[in-house]
Amino acid sequence: SAVISQKPSRDICQRGTSLTIQCQVDSQVTMMFWYRQQPGQSLTLIATANQGSEATYESGFVIDKFPISRPNLTFSTLTVSNMSPEDSSIYLCSVGYTGSTNEKLFFGSGTQLSVL
Protein backbone atom coordinates (compact mmCIF):
# COMPACT_ATOMS: atom_id res chain seq x y z
CA SER A 1 0.00 0.00 0.00
CA ALA A 2 1.02 3.61 -0.51
CA VAL A 3 2.53 5.87 2.13
CA ILE A 4 0.97 9.26 1.56
CA SER A 5 2.24 12.32 3.40
CA GLN A 6 -0.08 15.29 3.44
CA LYS A 7 0.89 18.71 4.79
CA PRO A 8 -0.25 20.62 6.72
CA SER A 9 -2.35 18.32 8.86
CA ARG A 10 -4.42 21.27 10.02
CA ASP A 11 -4.53 25.04 9.69
CA ILE A 12 -6.60 27.98 10.77
CA CYS A 13 -6.74 30.70 8.14
CA GLN A 14 -8.19 34.13 7.73
CA ARG A 15 -10.90 34.91 5.23
CA GLY A 16 -9.55 36.05 1.87
CA THR A 17 -6.21 34.26 2.15
CA SER A 18 -5.02 31.14 0.32
CA LEU A 19 -3.62 27.85 1.56
CA THR A 20 -1.59 25.31 -0.38
CA ILE A 21 -1.80 21.66 0.67
CA GLN A 22 0.94 19.25 -0.36
CA CYS A 23 0.65 15.55 -1.06
CA GLN A 24 3.75 13.38 -1.36
CA VAL A 25 3.62 9.65 -2.17
CA ASP A 26 6.44 7.21 -1.50
CA SER A 27 6.15 5.61 -4.93
CA GLN A 28 5.03 6.54 -8.42
CA VAL A 29 1.29 6.43 -8.88
CA THR A 30 -0.88 6.72 -11.94
CA MET A 31 -3.77 8.62 -10.44
CA MET A 32 -3.91 11.38 -7.85
CA PHE A 33 -7.15 12.90 -6.63
CA TRP A 34 -8.25 15.62 -4.27
CA TYR A 35 -11.36 15.16 -2.13
CA ARG A 36 -13.21 17.42 0.27
CA GLN A 37 -15.27 16.39 3.27
CA GLN A 38 -17.41 19.16 4.64
CA PRO A 39 -18.71 18.73 8.20
CA GLY A 40 -21.28 15.93 8.34
CA GLN A 41 -21.04 15.30 4.62
CA SER A 42 -19.62 12.64 2.35
CA LEU A 43 -16.26 12.75 0.63
CA THR A 44 -16.66 14.75 -2.57
CA LEU A 45 -14.19 14.60 -5.43
CA ILE A 46 -12.80 18.03 -6.29
CA ALA A 47 -10.54 17.07 -9.19
CA THR A 48 -8.17 14.57 -10.72
CA ALA A 49 -4.59 15.82 -10.73
CA ASN A 50 -3.00 15.06 -14.10
CA GLN A 51 0.75 14.89 -14.42
CA GLY A 52 2.07 17.56 -16.73
CA SER A 53 -1.33 18.95 -17.69
CA GLU A 54 -4.31 20.78 -16.23
CA ALA A 55 -6.37 19.01 -13.60
CA THR A 56 -9.81 17.64 -14.44
CA TYR A 57 -12.41 19.30 -12.23
CA GLU A 58 -15.73 17.88 -11.12
CA SER A 59 -18.95 19.79 -11.45
CA GLY A 60 -19.10 22.65 -8.98
CA PHE A 61 -15.33 23.06 -8.67
CA VAL A 62 -13.22 25.49 -10.72
CA ILE A 63 -9.54 26.00 -11.31
CA ASP A 64 -9.54 29.60 -10.10
CA LYS A 65 -10.77 28.52 -6.68
CA PHE A 66 -8.85 25.24 -6.41
CA PRO A 67 -5.70 25.39 -8.53
CA ILE A 68 -3.89 22.06 -8.61
CA SER A 69 -0.39 21.13 -9.66
CA ARG A 70 1.14 17.74 -10.35
CA PRO A 71 4.71 18.15 -11.55
CA ASN A 72 5.57 14.45 -11.34
CA LEU A 73 4.17 11.01 -10.48
CA THR A 74 4.69 11.30 -6.73
CA PHE A 75 3.67 14.86 -5.79
CA SER A 76 0.67 17.17 -6.06
CA THR A 77 -0.57 20.37 -4.48
CA LEU A 78 -4.04 21.77 -3.98
CA THR A 79 -4.52 25.46 -3.26
CA VAL A 80 -7.69 26.76 -1.68
CA SER A 81 -7.89 30.36 -2.89
CA ASN A 82 -9.60 33.41 -1.48
CA MET A 83 -10.94 31.40 1.40
CA SER A 84 -14.28 31.91 3.12
CA PRO A 85 -15.74 30.12 6.15
CA GLU A 86 -17.63 27.81 3.75
CA ASP A 87 -14.25 26.35 2.74
CA SER A 88 -13.79 24.92 6.25
CA SER A 89 -13.46 21.21 5.54
CA ILE A 90 -11.14 18.27 5.56
CA TYR A 91 -9.18 18.06 2.32
CA LEU A 92 -7.85 14.64 1.35
CA CYS A 93 -5.32 13.51 -1.19
CA SER A 94 -5.98 10.10 -2.73
CA VAL A 95 -3.95 7.92 -5.08
CA GLY A 96 -4.46 4.96 -7.37
CA TYR A 97 -1.71 2.86 -8.87
CA THR A 98 -3.20 1.58 -12.06
CA GLY A 99 -5.97 3.94 -13.10
CA SER A 100 -8.00 0.91 -14.03
CA THR A 101 -11.69 0.41 -13.44
CA ASN A 102 -12.67 -0.62 -9.94
CA GLU A 103 -9.34 0.19 -8.39
CA LYS A 104 -9.29 0.80 -4.66
CA LEU A 105 -7.82 4.13 -3.65
CA PHE A 106 -5.42 5.04 -0.88
CA PHE A 107 -5.89 8.22 1.13
CA GLY A 108 -3.64 10.62 2.94
CA SER A 109 -4.43 11.60 6.52
CA GLY A 110 -6.12 14.81 5.42
CA THR A 111 -5.83 18.52 6.10
CA GLN A 112 -8.31 19.98 8.57
CA LEU A 113 -8.92 23.55 7.41
CA SER A 114 -10.77 26.13 9.47
CA VAL A 115 -11.46 29.56 7.96
CA LEU A 116 -12.30 32.42 10.29
Next chain:
Amino acid sequence: DQQVKQNSPSLSVQEGRISILNCDYTNSMFDYFLWYKKYPAEGPTFLISISSIKDKNEDGRFTVFLNKSAKHLSLHIVPSQPGDSAVYFCAASAGNTPLVFGKGTRLSVIA
Protein backbone atom coordinates in the same frame (compact mmCIF):
# COMPACT_ATOMS: atom_id res chain seq x y z
CA ASP B 1 -29.16 14.27 -5.03
CA GLN B 2 -27.21 11.68 -3.07
CA GLN B 3 -26.46 8.57 -5.07
CA VAL B 4 -25.03 6.67 -2.11
CA LYS B 5 -26.89 6.87 1.17
CA GLN B 6 -25.94 5.72 4.62
CA ASN B 7 -29.06 6.51 6.58
CA SER B 8 -27.71 5.67 10.02
CA PRO B 9 -25.23 8.31 11.18
CA SER B 10 -24.25 6.20 14.16
CA LEU B 11 -24.44 2.69 15.53
CA SER B 12 -23.56 1.24 18.94
CA VAL B 13 -22.80 -2.44 19.39
CA GLN B 14 -21.51 -4.53 22.26
CA GLU B 15 -18.16 -6.21 21.92
CA GLY B 16 -18.47 -9.72 20.53
CA ARG B 17 -21.79 -9.04 18.83
CA ILE B 18 -22.45 -8.49 15.14
CA SER B 19 -22.27 -5.00 13.64
CA ILE B 20 -24.37 -4.41 10.55
CA LEU B 21 -23.80 -1.24 8.57
CA ASN B 22 -26.15 -0.46 5.71
CA CYS B 23 -25.83 1.42 2.47
CA ASP B 24 -28.36 2.18 -0.28
CA TYR B 25 -27.67 3.48 -3.75
CA THR B 26 -29.79 4.93 -6.52
CA ASN B 27 -27.60 4.61 -9.61
CA SER B 28 -28.24 1.23 -11.27
CA MET B 29 -25.01 1.69 -13.28
CA PHE B 30 -22.86 1.23 -10.19
CA ASP B 31 -20.92 -2.01 -10.58
CA TYR B 32 -18.30 -1.86 -7.88
CA PHE B 33 -18.76 -1.15 -4.20
CA LEU B 34 -16.25 -0.54 -1.45
CA TRP B 35 -16.19 0.03 2.27
CA TYR B 36 -13.63 2.30 3.89
CA LYS B 37 -12.89 2.76 7.57
CA LYS B 38 -11.74 6.07 9.02
CA TYR B 39 -10.21 6.77 12.41
CA PRO B 40 -10.03 10.35 13.75
CA ALA B 41 -7.20 12.42 12.25
CA GLU B 42 -6.46 9.70 9.70
CA GLY B 43 -7.45 9.20 6.10
CA PRO B 44 -9.94 6.52 5.09
CA THR B 45 -8.47 3.05 4.66
CA PHE B 46 -9.83 0.42 2.33
CA LEU B 47 -11.64 -2.42 4.08
CA ILE B 48 -13.44 -4.64 1.60
CA SER B 49 -15.06 -4.46 -1.82
CA ILE B 50 -17.55 -6.33 -3.95
CA SER B 51 -18.24 -6.46 -7.65
CA SER B 52 -21.80 -6.38 -8.94
CA ILE B 53 -21.39 -9.90 -10.31
CA LYS B 54 -21.24 -11.21 -6.76
CA ASP B 55 -23.65 -11.06 -3.88
CA LYS B 56 -21.21 -11.75 -1.07
CA ASN B 57 -17.57 -11.21 -0.29
CA GLU B 58 -15.88 -12.27 2.90
CA ASP B 59 -12.56 -11.30 4.44
CA GLY B 60 -11.98 -12.54 7.96
CA ARG B 61 -14.44 -10.88 10.31
CA PHE B 62 -15.80 -8.66 7.55
CA THR B 63 -18.46 -9.67 5.05
CA VAL B 64 -20.15 -7.47 2.49
CA PHE B 65 -23.52 -8.44 1.03
CA LEU B 66 -24.94 -6.96 -2.13
CA ASN B 67 -28.62 -7.02 -3.08
CA LYS B 68 -28.77 -5.55 -6.57
CA SER B 69 -32.54 -5.71 -6.91
CA ALA B 70 -32.92 -3.66 -3.74
CA LYS B 71 -29.87 -1.48 -4.53
CA HIS B 72 -28.63 -2.22 -1.06
CA LEU B 73 -25.41 -3.42 0.46
CA SER B 74 -24.41 -4.14 3.99
CA LEU B 75 -21.21 -4.69 5.91
CA HIS B 76 -21.21 -7.29 8.66
CA ILE B 77 -18.52 -7.35 11.30
CA VAL B 78 -18.44 -10.49 13.44
CA PRO B 79 -17.39 -10.50 16.20
CA SER B 80 -17.16 -6.75 16.78
CA GLN B 81 -14.11 -5.51 18.65
CA PRO B 82 -13.42 -2.15 20.35
CA GLY B 83 -10.77 -1.44 17.70
CA ASP B 84 -13.52 -1.50 15.08
CA SER B 85 -14.87 1.77 16.47
CA ALA B 86 -14.52 4.19 13.56
CA VAL B 87 -16.49 5.89 10.82
CA TYR B 88 -17.37 3.55 7.94
CA PHE B 89 -17.91 4.92 4.45
CA CYS B 90 -19.68 3.11 1.67
CA ALA B 91 -18.52 4.01 -1.85
CA ALA B 92 -19.58 3.02 -5.35
CA SER B 93 -18.39 3.44 -8.89
CA ALA B 94 -19.71 2.85 -12.40
CA GLY B 95 -17.04 1.82 -14.89
CA ASN B 96 -14.30 4.43 -14.89
CA THR B 97 -16.27 7.09 -13.07
CA PRO B 98 -14.95 8.51 -9.79
CA LEU B 99 -15.93 6.89 -6.53
CA VAL B 100 -19.11 8.26 -4.96
CA PHE B 101 -19.15 8.14 -1.18
CA GLY B 102 -21.89 8.05 1.42
CA LYS B 103 -21.84 10.30 4.48
CA GLY B 104 -20.54 7.58 6.74
CA THR B 105 -21.75 5.70 9.81
CA ARG B 106 -19.96 6.08 13.12
CA LEU B 107 -19.64 2.68 14.78
CA SER B 108 -18.99 2.47 18.50
CA VAL B 109 -18.14 -0.94 19.89
CA ILE B 110 -18.65 -1.00 23.63
CA ALA B 111 -16.50 -3.29 25.76
